[in-house]
Amino acid sequence: MSNNSTLKVIVTGSSPAINHIITDIINRSGMDMIAVICKKDDVAVSKGDCVVLSEFILDNGFSPPQTENKPVILITGNKDAIAKPSAFGVYTAIKNADSGVEGLERFKKMLLDTLTEVKNKISTPAVTKPSPVTAQASEKANQAKPQKKLPSADKKTEVKKASVGKISVSIPPDIKERDIKLIAIGASTGGTDAIIEVVQKLPLNTPPVVIVQHMPEGFTQMYAERLNRICIMDAKEAEDGDRLREGLIILAHGAKQMRVYKDAMGYYIKSQHGEKVSGHCPSVDVLFDSVSKIAGEEALGVILTGMGRDGARGLKSMRDAGSFTIGQNKETCVVYGMPAVAYDEGGVSVQAPLDEIGDIIIQITN
Numbered sequence: 001m002s003n004n005s006t007l008k009v010i011v012t013g014s015s016p017a018i019n020h021i022i023t024d025i026i027n028r029s030g031m032d033m034i035a036v037i038c039k040k041d042d043v044a045v046s047k048g049d050c051v052v053l054s055e056f057i058l059d060n061g062f063s064p065p066q067t068e069n070k071p072v073i074l075i076t077g078n079k080d081a082i083a084k085p086s087a088f089g090v091y092t093a094i095k096n097a098d099s100g101v102e103g104l105e106r107f108k109k110m111l112l113d114t115l116t117e118v119k120n121k122i123s124t125p126a127v128t129k130p131s132p133v134t135a136q137a138s139e140k141a142n143q144a145k146p147q148k149k150l151p152s153a154d155k156k157t158e159v160k161k162a163s164v165g166k167i168s169v170s171i172p173p174d175i176k177e178r179d180i181k182l183i184a185i186g187a188s189t190g191g192t193d194a195i196i197e198v199v200q201k202l203p204l205n206t207p208p209v210v211i212v213q214h215m216p217e218g219f220t221q222m223y224a225e226r227l228n229r230i231c232i233m234d235a236k237e238a239e240d241g242d243r244l245r246e247g248l249i250i251l252a253h254g255a256k257q258m259r260v261y262k263d264a265m266g267y268y269i270k271s272q273h274g275e276k277v278s279g280h281c282p283s284v285d286v287l288f289d290s291v292s293k294i295a296g297e298e299a300l301g302v303i304l305t306g307m308g309r310d311g312a313r314g315l316k317s318m319r320d321a322g323s324f325t326i327g328q329n330k331e332t333c334v335v336y337g338m339p340a341v342a343y344d345e346g347g348v349s350v351q352a353p354l355d356e357i358g359d360i361i362i363q364i365t366n
Helices: 014-027 043-047 079-081 101-121 134-142 191-199 219-230 284-294 312-320 338-344 354-365
Strands: 007-013 033-037 050-054 072-076 092-095 180-189 209-213 232-238 247-252 257-261 267-274 299-303 325-329 350-352
Touching: 007 043, 007 101, 007 299, 014 101, 014 191, 014 219, 014 284, 043 209, 043 219, 043 325, 072 079, 072 101, 079 092, 079 350, 092 101, 101 267, 180 191, 180 284, 180 312, 180 325, 191 209, 191 299, 209 257, 209 284, 209 338, 219 247, 257 284, 284 299, 284 312, 299 338, 299 354, 312 325, 312 338, 325 338, 325 354
Parallel strands: 007 033, 007 050, 050 072, 072 092, 180 209, 180 299, 209 247, 232 247, 299 325, 325 350
Antiparallel strands: 257 267
């Protein structure tokens, strides 16, 4: 362990978005721990004191990263791994967070308690006080390092327009001439990363974006905060009555249904507790249905990777109401479920690779 008794935790796994959430939990804990993210196959994984590995789908090909016998804490929903972590070659396994604030708090406590246990088991090497010469050399080296340029406080004003990349699909000319007022996106399994791929490209003058991503309560807030940090557009978790405006992304609350409405002042959302629809709360179908009734030709709908069929019916309603709709293609989906059903049922105007969807949105809305 590092000389200052701070536990260095390497966070890795299949979902970069979840990895960032776990990292935030550790780094905001106020404990003597620091978390950094590495790719699973990165040699740097072995340079931490322990590893937190998020793997929600385990198969026969699963293998933990090479960590030189350092503890690996597996975050998973796999019951066999949780019951017998040693069979999977890990120190212990923690069940991923249940839905709701209480579920997230339990997950946080279990994660931090386990990391504290690991920290206590690792012997701390003796602290060697550096000589004055070494200290001076270190200070000079730090001064010589190029300082990372931080984004300006008003990062949102830095980019107004965005260049459009190469698009392999054909967009009807009349679609490009439309005055799109609203963009609705739905996703599930693999969607946290897919959404980032799409919205990170969008410039500040993009019409408002409303998103349903199947994710537990609590996680949606942290995910919205992450989107706000990395996107040019502003992003937030939905609150009842939020007004929609250019340059704003609103992510559905993890335990509430989100619908779009319109009054004399423009579009706004309602975020309220409700029954599951299509097996989910929030439901993509609920969002898309509301958009189809309120926005019609002024809306653009996108359905991304996900298991099941949530959003297929709603996207068909949007297309029937005149909206242009995009489905992620099979080749770039983590799970080609929701987009496949939406396409089969006639809800998709065009299928496109994930890395082109943001460019298509820019081309249509700018």
